Amino acid sequence: MKRVLRNTISLILVSIFLSVCLINVAYSEQITLVYAHWFGNVDYAGQAKAAVEAYMKLNPNIKVEILHIPWAQYWVKIPAMCAAKEGPDVFNIDSAALRDFVDMGVLEEITPALLKKLGIDLSTYHPFIWKEVKIYGKLWTIPYGVNPSYLIYNKTMFDKAGVNYPNANWTWNEFLTAAKKLTEPASGLTPGKFGTLTNPALVNYWAQYIWQNGGEILNTQRTKCLLDQPKAIEAMQWIQDLIIKHKVAPPPDALQAMGGLPFMSGRIGMYTGWTGIGVLSYNQIKDFEWATTILPKHPTTGKRTPVTRVGGEQVAIYKESKHKEEAIKFAKFLADYMGTGGIGFIPADTKLWEKYFINHPRTSKVAKASIKMLEYARPNPYTNKFTELDTITQEEVNLMYSGEKTAEQAMKDATRRVDALLASIKKK
Amino acid sequence: MKYNSKMSGKSIASYIFLIFTSFVMVIPFIWMLSTAFKEPADVFKLPPQWIPRPVRLKNFQEVFQFLPFARMYLNSIIVSTTITFGHLLISSLAAFAFTRLDFPGRDIIFLMYLSLLMLPEEVTIIPRYIMMKNFGWIDKYQGLIVPLLLSVFGIFLLRQFFITLPKDLDDAAIVDGASWYRVYWQITLPLSKPVLSALAIFSFTGSWNNFLWPLIITNSDWMKTIPVGLAMFQDLYTIQWNQIMAASTIAVIPVLVVYILNQRFFTQGIVLTGLKE
Amino acid sequence: MKKRQIQKVIVGYSFLAPSLILVFTFILYPLVWSIYISLCDWPSFGTPTYIGFKNYINLFRDSRWWRSLVHSIYFMLNIPISILLAMLVAIIMNQSLKGIILFRTLYYLPVISPSIAVALVWALIYNTDFGILNYFLSLLGINGPKWLASTKWAMPAVILYSIWKGVGYNMVIYLAGLQGIPESLYEAAKIDGASSWTLFRYITLPMLSPTTFFLIIMGIIGGFRVFDVIYVMTHGGPGDATVTPLYYIYQQAFQWFRMGYASSIAWLLFVFIFSATLVQWYIRKSWVFGE
Numbered sequence: 001m002k003r004v005l006r007n008t009i010s011l012i013l014v015s016i017f018l019s020v021c022l023i024n025v026a027y028s029e030q031i032t033l034v035y036a037h038w039f040g041n042v043d044y045a046g047q048a049k050a051a052v053e054a055y056m057k058l059n060p061n062i063k064v065e066i067l068h069i070p071w072a073q074y075w076v077k078i079p080a081m082c083a084a085k086e087g088p089d090v091f092n093i094d095s096a097a098l099r100d101f102v103d104m105g106v107l108e109e110i111t112p113a114l115l116k117k118l119g120i121d122l123s124t125y126h127p128f129i130w131k132e133v134k135i136y137g138k139l140w141t142i143p144y145g146v147n148p149s150y151l152i153y154n155k156t157m158f159d160k161a162g163v164n165y166p167n168a169n170w171t172w173n174e175f176l177t178a179a180k181k182l183t184e185p186a187s188g189l190t191p192g193k194f195g196t197l198t199n200p201a202l203v204n205y206w207a208q209y210i211w212q213n214g215g216e217i218l219n220t221q222r223t224k225c226l227l228d229q230p231k232a233i234e235a236m237q238w239i240q241d242l243i244i245k246h247k248v249a250p251p252p253d254a255l256q257a258m259g260g261l262p263f264m265s266g267r268i269g270m271y272t273g274w275t276g277i278g279v280l281s282y283n284q285i286k287d288f289e290w291a292t293t294i295l296p297k298h299p300t301t302g303k304r305t306p307v308t309r310v311g312g313e314q315v316a317i318y319k320e321s322k323h324k325e326e327a328i329k330f331a332k333f334l335a336d337y338m339g340t341g342g343i344g345f346i347p348a349d350t351k352l353w354e355k356y357f358i359n360h361p362r363t364s365k366v367a368k369a370s371i372k373m374l375e376y377a378r379p380n381p382y383t384n385k386f387t388e389l390d391t392i393t394q395e396e397v398n399l400m401y402s403g404e405k406t407a408e409q410a411m412k413d414a415t416r417r418v419d420a421l422l423a424s425i426k427k428k
Numbered sequence: 429m430k431y432n433s434k435m436s437g438k439s440i441a442s443y444i445f446l447i448f449t450s451f452v453m454v455i456p457f458i459w460m461l462s463t464a465f466k467e468p469a470d471v472f473k474l475p476p477q478w479i480p481r482p483v484r485l486k487n488f489q490e491v492f493q494f495l496p497f498a499r500m501y502l503n504s505i506i507v508s509t510t511i512t513f514g515h516l517l518i519s520s521l522a523a524f525a526f527t528r529l530d531f532p533g534r535d536i537i538f539l540m541y542l543s544l545l546m547l548p549e550e551v552t553i554i555p556r557y558i559m560m561k562n563f564g565w566i567d568k569y570q571g572l573i574v575p576l577l578l579s580v581f582g583i584f585l586l587r588q589f590f591i592t593l594p595k596d597l598d599d600a601a602i603v604d605g606a607s608w609y610r611v612y613w614q615i616t617l618p619l620s621k622p623v624l625s626a627l628a629i630f631s632f633t634g635s636w637n638n639f640l641w642p643l644i645i646t647n648s649d650w651m652k653t654i655p656v657g658l659a660m661f662q663d664l665y666t667i668q669w670n671q672i673m674a675a676s677t678i679a680v681i682p683v684l685v686v687y688i689l690n691q692r693f694f695t696q697g698i699v700l701t702g703l704k705e
Numbered sequence: 706m707k708k709r710q711i712q713k714v715i716v717g718y719s720f721l722a723p724s725l726i727l728v729f730t731f732i733l734y735p736l737v738w739s740i741y742i743s744l745c746d747w748p749s750f751g752t753p754t755y756i757g758f759k760n761y762i763n764l765f766r767d768s769r770w771w772r773s774l775v776h777s778i779y780f781m782l783n784i785p786i787s788i789l790l791a792m793l794v795a796i797i798m799n800q801s802l803k804g805i806i807l808f809r810t811l812y813y814l815p816v817i818s819p820s821i822a823v824a825l826v827w828a829l830i831y832n833t834d835f836g837i838l839n840y841f842l843s844l845l846g847i848n849g850p851k852w853l854a855s856t857k858w859a860m861p862a863v864i865l866y867s868i869w870k871g872v873g874y875n876m877v878i879y880l881a882g883l884q885g886i887p888e889s890l891y892e893a894a895k896i897d898g899a900s901s902w903t904l905f906r907y908i909t910l911p912m913l914s915p916t917t918f919f920l921i922i923m924g925i926i927g928g929f930r931v932f933d934v935i936y937v938m939t940h941g942g943p944g945d946a947t948v949t950p951l952y953y954i955y956q957q958a959f960q961w962f963r964m965g966y967a968s969s970i971a972w973l974l975f976v977f978i979f980s981a982t983l984v985q986w987y988i989r990k991s992w993v994f995g996e
């Protein structure tokens with residue numbers, strides 16, 4: 001009798017203990033989020049890591065795993081994971097792929113109602129950003145940075161050549177004159193110095209010249225390519241002249257030999273750089289002085305349009321995520337944290353500008369010029385299959401840069417190919 | 429192999445050729461080595477700086493900070509060693525079957541194996557990933573190793589070598605009552621040391637440098653292998669050259685070691701005793 | 706008789722068992738899947754849409770695909786050069802000279818150096834204005850071409866680079882093959898008064914023919930599948946002058962989200978590679994020793 005009583009009491013006690021444990025577990029449900037990015041830069045990746053750690057500290061029931069996928073294979077792995085039904089909950093995405101991803105139904109829409117429910121306020125974000133990241137008028141990502149182009153120049157090189165620094169009154173004519181004076185030809189095994197440099201990508205460089213000249217890349221509906229129009233060809237001809245005629249910019253293979261950031265080699269007088277990760281590299285320059293200013297304006301139209309993009313500085317939410325609301329909350333936290341790191345881009349949230357961009361030691365030298373350029377910003381003509389459009393135009397422009405095609409021929413061929421691409425997209 | 433105690437004209441000519449051409453072979457490697465010790469701004473100084481000034485040892489430290497590099501090193505060693513032994517065993521078994529044995533379907537199956545080399549792995553990567561998920565092998569050693577144990581390259585290489593081995597020894601052993609398994613183990617394999625060493629070198633090098641599959645199959649940093657780690661220094665806009673070179677320099681060492689250790693098999697000829705030519 | 710036949714089958718397939726199991730487990734299903742996908746329109750997300758042979762029809766009209774095939778065949782010019790060079794080097798390296806292991810190691814360094822590093826150095830070497838190659842050419846009075854910036858010279862530049870990178874690899878294979886040639890053959894021939902050339906032509910060359918056959922086949926397969934060097938050095942440029950089939954597949958599959966189309970390219974490429982290999986396979990008995 002006694003034994004039965006003892007056993008029963010033990011059983012009851014154990015049951016109570018187990019129930020209490022289970023209840024605790026049920027209430028503190030551990031949630032795991034997976035966040036994927038491609039950041040190869042130590043500071044960038046470090047900021048993301050710090051963000052994750054800070055978030056986990058504030059939210060002990062949430063675990064965030066970082067998935068670092070190198071850029072070149074990013075678009076191999078994300079589809080593979082999604083095909084296996086385990087895509088990352090939050091992942092960085094580039095505007096070039098954004099429209100496709102939205103159309104393929106991979107992303108979760110971040111509705112105003114959802115933002116309100118989670119107490120997320122995006123009203124202090126710079127208005128340009130919405131022009132780029134909103135697709136079909138809806139929001140699919142939490143952006144955290146924006147990068148317009150501006151002019152960066154090598155002060156030491158200007159001093160040595162006795163050329164006056166660029167100022168706000170410059171047009172591209174003054175730019176060219178200065179570039180000529182800064183250029184020194186190559187001799188033997190020593191490469192020369194160049195006044196400036198070019199870039200084959202439209203979202204990084206030449207779109208700004210076409211727009212400033214009054215030309216267009218695509219029509220407003222983004223169904224027809226307009227690169228074969230006279231104003232566009234004229235602008236591209238001017239760029240080609242920099243390389244072939246005036247020889248103030250290096251040809252494509254010289255650029256390749258200078259690695260990712262030629263300005264750092266000290267052989268480039270000035271160029272239209274942009275904020276973003278390049279700024280971190282500029283900070284490592286020790287051999288010469290540099291400064292930034294706004295872009296020169298077009299001599300006839302007076303336009304000063306830069307190339308501007310949010311690009312990859314945005315994170316999306318996976319549609320099949322099992323914890324969408326937590327994912328969005330984490331995404332906002334991450335975005336804010338990234339904006340405070342001084343890692344190069346202009347933070348999307350204007351509230352962060354004063355302390356974390358204008359006065360941050362790493363970005364203070366680019367802040368004034370880039371913020372000013374935001375006023376003139378125009379969104380890039382992102383379409384579906386934009387990476388293919390980008391490849392097509394880069395191929396043609398590279399042939400133009402190396403002199404194998406005239407500007408007119410390159411643009412006509414590019415237009416033909418882009419039109420074919422746009423037509424194939426329309427069919428769907 | 430006779431040892432030349434005096435320098436013949438042939439030897440001198442050989443040395444001249446080798447010294448000249450080795451220099452060409454090695455220049456990019458020297459650049460890689462020197463960049464491993466450079467400041468980021470010095471990487472693209474032109475003409476190239478062969479001796480870094482200043483020397484930056486911090487690159488190596490940063491490599492280990494940015495990544496769990498030591499763990500990746502261990503992963504690469506475990507994976508590559510296992511795969512190498514797997515290749516040696518499985519490929520030699522198959523090559524033996526294709527050359528020493530006679531059975532229906534032999535040549536067709538060999539052609540089928542050969543054709544497996546002809547389809548790029550990129551288009552099958554998604555179903556293979558899904559398979560690994562179903563097996564539960566994502567982010568695990570099994571996923572990194574087992575699907576890669578088949579080496580058609582190895583089978584083909586060994587087959588071409590086995591063909592040149594005379595069948596007399598085999599026949600003699602079979603007549604004496606040995607099984608084909610014994611012939612394989614005690615006759616064919618010992619005679620094949622040079623080609624097995626070659627395969628060991630290639631399998632190790634190949635799996636050490638294998639990039640796409642380990643990238644897809646691993647999620648957590650501590651399961652990744654070295655090439656995946658190296659790729660992590662590349663970004664959309666920039667590449668951290670000095671750090672990649674530092675990491676690459678460290679990464680090259682085991683491969684070199686395997687190569688050098690296997691060299692002894694390339695300096696002995698084959699001595700076939702007990703055979704009437 | 707029958708029992709022996711069965712025994713032959715059992716023994717044969719038992720040796721093949723490990724590799725066959727691997728094939729059936731890990732390779733067959735993905736292969737069949739990719740055939741199916743090649744008949745679909747699929748951007749790697751969502752459900753594939755079956756479209757029959759449309760991909761293949763579009764592929765036949767795709768000039769970029771055909772050009773890529775031509776580029777691959779052009780690339781295969783490296784095969785005879787690589788093989789002859791590797792054979793020469795292997796014979797030299799096969800001597801018991803002092804320090805030979807050092808030289809063998811130096812030759813192997815290009816093979817194991819990461820592509821991304823060496824491609825950059827070669828971009829420097831190939832540079833039109835300040836590269837070492839054009840500098841040497843200028844000393845000989847030749848005005849060097851634009852190499853990687855020229856549609857005409859980019860592929861030759863890639864070929865030269867590939868020969869440099871692969872010679873150590875081929876050398877190792879030939880070294881292995883050389884070890885398999887019995888000394889007794891050479892000794893017997895020398896007793897009969899054979900010259901160095903005779904030894905090479907009538908002993909070394911034929912005895913190496915299985916190895917040569919191997920390198921030719923692998924060279925052809927590899928030539929159709931060249932990707933790494935394009936990816937790190939030229940990105941298919943300038944223009945599309947160095948786009949190879951595999952690079953095109955990569956672009957379609959992972960940059961432009963057309964996995965279905967990419968799979969059809971892969972399978973059409975497979976047909977070409979298989980045919981080329983089959984031809985080599987059937988003529989092998991006429992020149993390869995031991996087949």
